[in-house]
Amino acid sequence: MELKSWVFATGNSYAKLIEPLVSRFVILIIPEYRFEQFIEIALRRLRKENVNERTARLIAEKVWHELDSRDIRDVIKVARLANDSQQVSSVINILKEHRSSKP
Numbered sequence: 001m002e003l004k005s006w007v008f009a010t011g012n013s014y015a016k017l018i019e020p021l022v023s024r025f026v027i028l029i030i031p032e033y034r035f036e037q038f039i040e041i042a043l044r045r046l047r048k049e050n051v052n053e054r055t056a057r058l059i060a061e062k063v064w065h066e067l068d069s070r071d072i073r074d075v076i077k078v079a080r081l082a083n084d085s086q087q088v089s090s091v092i093n094i095l096k097e098h099r100s101s102k103p
Contacts, residue, residue, distance in 0.1 A: 042075045055085045
């Protein structure tokens, strides 16, 4: 009996991986979201978090423009930390400070 297996991996970069490992994968480069795509995905995802559309749009716009992030996980993080639209800016500022203090 032959066992066939597949391995899938994702990452932001493969630059630090050794060549023998990289040679075993098919590398697919997926372009970053455009702003409109990011907003659409964020709205859809935050609907699952029971965030109203107005607040979800605010979060997505601030994550894109102020946090300078294209990561949907950041949208979810802000939504979970901010109890309402008024807290969104505070959470964004805290995340910006945290990121700027990293070495």
